[in-house]
Amino acid sequence: MSSHHIVREKQEPALIIANGEACSFELLGQLLEWSPFIVVLDNAIHRVIELGIKVDVLLGDFDHNINLTEIEQNQYPIEIIHAPDQEKTDLEKAFDLLITRGFPAVNVVWATGRRADHSITNMTNIVRYKSKLHIVLIDDYSVIYPLLPSPAVFEKWYSKGTPVSLIPVGSAVGIRTENLLYGLDNEELTLGYRAGNSNEAASDGVVRITYESGDLLLMECHD
Structure with a gap:
């Protein structure tokens, strides 16, 4: 090639x-x-x-x-x-x-x-x-990458219904999202107990994600 x-x-x-x-x-x-x-x-x-x-x-x-x-x-x-x-x-x-x-x-x-x-x-x-x-x-089937904690802000345009999963590695604290169907407001995700899988963009537009500390993966998956 x-x-x-x-x-x-x-x-x-x-x-x-x-x-x-x-x-x-x-x-x-x-x-x-x-x-x-x-x-x-x-x-x-x-x-x-x-x-x-x-x-x-x-x-x-x-x-x-x-x-x-x-x-x-x-x-x-x-x-x-x-x-x-x-x-x-x-x-x-x-x-x-x-x-x-x-x-x-x-x-x-x-x-x-x-x-x-x-x-x-x-x-x-x-x-x-x-x-x-x-x-x-x-x-x-998947695109996977880690997000940086605050002050970094993840921003990306998605069409409505695009699967967006947030998977913690260990725990991620202080997670806030905009334009996800199941929004998070200063919440914590912990691997094995509570993860943010199978979320999706609520509407056409920019999805924003921030979190305070820990480790958080974003996964864009499709069948």
Whole structure:
């Protein structure tokens, strides 16, 4: 895959391809069109090569059989980064790499589906990076990203009825919303006890969300 667009590094989000459930080829192609820097995690490289995608970085602990020489020849030039730290997931290591290199934003695909433990870890761990890197997890059914607490204000235009779910990671306190069907006014959400799933835009227009402290994910999901 190649892009005919002029895409400048660090002016568009980087792209991380993890090793979970694949998204549609159409969605992946749309993201690749605007991605100046592509990082693939560990054994996902074999699936990426099968799709004919050229990448910039292969990163992982490489604790499974992987022929790096063959991959280097197939993807030349490619930067191969061995990251053996077992205290972090490969996805977290990729976030660290992008932060170190000055990228402000990244889209992530193939990070959900397949193993449930990997999916929930990937979805919740992104809150740790919310002040350093704008992260968006994307699959065929969902767009997921963390919101920053006050004084930041989330504002986005939605058409009436668009699903908008607010999912706390731990607890999120002092949540206020405008233009959601089920509004929140200085309320608290706690994972496992009270979440804000299956809300929706009350009318065509801007939805506004603020919260005082904690960690809060916004999920735009569809069937």
